[in-house]
Amino acid sequence: MNVLLDTRLPRTLDAWVQSMLADGRPGLRIDAWLFEGLAARRAAEQRLAEAGIAARFRSAYKPLVHHFQEEVDLAGLASVTVHCPVHPMASARRFALEAYPLAEMLTGIELQLVPQPPSEATPRHEIELRWHDGRQRTDAVFAPNRVHQDVLGNTLLSPCAWMKITQGEAPVTDGARPSDYEALFRLAMDTLHQHPWPVTEPYFERLDIRVDLPGVAATAESGAPWVDLHEALHEDLYFSLLELFQQRSGRPPGDRRLQPGQIVPDVRVSEGKVGLRIGLREYPAPIADEGAANDIPLDRIAAPLGFARIAEELAAIPGERFEATSRQGRAVVGIYHPGAGPAVIVSGGQHANETSGVVGALRAARHLAAQPDAHFALIALENPDGYALHRELCAHSPQHMHHAARYTALGDDVEYREHAPFHEREARHEALRLSGAALHINLHGYAAHEWTRPLTGYIPRGFALWTMPKGFFLVLRYRKGWADTARRLAKHVCGRLAERPELMAFNAAQLATYNTHAGALPFEVIRGTACSLSEVDRPGPALTLITEFPDETIYGDSFVFAHDTQTAAVLAAVEAIGLISPSP
Known part of the structure; x- marks a missing residue:
């Protein structure tokens, strides 16, 4: 490895405690915000208290959420009104988004998020609390942020460490501080x-x-x-x-x-x-799968599949095998299953950290292969290099979304690769050549919990619609002249999904939370499922149905529910294309 940097930094919490102990002035009151967990902050407070120093350490990240966790008695709480700050250097809903997931934390409690008038002052939430027993309280929650420029020259408002020290009634310091x-x-x-x-x-x-x-x-x-x-x-x-x-x-x-x-x-x-x-x-050499394929039934798989099990499932699907080779040398395996019905392409794992689609694609292919007229091409895992990285990172952080594994080993999105060498994308080209499909069903996922970028403005740049879960939803892209077919397809798939009560309850709950924090979803909702339909001019089949389940980081029954839903969406789409004209 060519090492560009190898260094250690002092831990901010330790440095601050040492500085306060060394100060020695009597009567200091310290309020500080930094990027640390509750246990470490409380231990630091206790150490200072033993030296006669009154200190309170709070979280600089999501301080409002931490306030409700650490300083509000939720028992018997009747209503909460949060007056959220609005800063001219941030999105108008930035601090309502940062309040996520209050709507879920305060289930059964009336919650209102009300914007304050815009202000350049350091943000502060004003909270009105009312309990069923008649108690009322007003809290002010400081949200330390600083205006700064990133290395690209963008001006941002981002959370930061902060320290406020008073001696008696006299202020000593009050401002942003560097942090580890x-x-x-x-x-x-x-x-x-x-x-x-x-x-x-x-x-x-x-x-x-x-x-x-x-x-x-x-x-x-x-x-x-x-x-x-x-x-x-x-x-x-x-x-x-x-x-x-x-x-x-x-x-x-x-x-x-x-x-x-x-x-x-x-x-x-x-x-x-x-x-x-x-x-x-250099790229690490591909290694054999770390474990043999397990014998858990595919419809009960509770975690992302290993490579060995994916290979086993693909081998069991009848049809003509085709392959492409990834940048790191892994096989991208496809199966072409000819039939008398209208052709479809089914794929998963384009974004390799979105793992429920891989299982859903394999399960759907099993069902389709058992139907007499089924005509499909399957690519269950389009991005095996990214999938290998996802497994590597999940070995120590299985509950992180790991967007670094989203794209290919070249760093691009296989969907947008336009020039040779095509590597993984060759599999799509071959699937279309063999099948002539007018419909591509492309199974995706997204974050199952909040996605943030706290050091560059908090809201992920270019992905503002993806900051928090909003249920299972569909994205339908179509070429010119295919709008009517696309809408009929969407209505049929959504109609089939509406027959699944657990999914409808799941969607309704997540959409309600999304609306509380992010505002109205800019998609139409058809029979309980959000849908986005748009005309595009891109290569490939005339219709692309993209499914989106909030699957990043989920396991157990939640993962089973995710690939149940993915499977159902594929089968509904294949049913739809057989019922409506496959041409404009």
């Missing part, structure tokens, strides 16, 4: 921004960014709202580096054709160490 969390991110970005990269893409094979960091690490079993600073740092590093390389290459922001190489932020929980190591290396 922010410093790690900035150091990584500055190092990679200043590195002398090659002139043309790809710039590397694999870029490793290893971070060791104490702080908040959530677990799905805790029952608490999902707050995970390690996951958030992974996301901010990955997408910030995509933006950096897009700018360097001269591409527009969000260009999914960018091929920088494989960017791998590996952010791990430490006991106290704050470390950063950045290195460049």
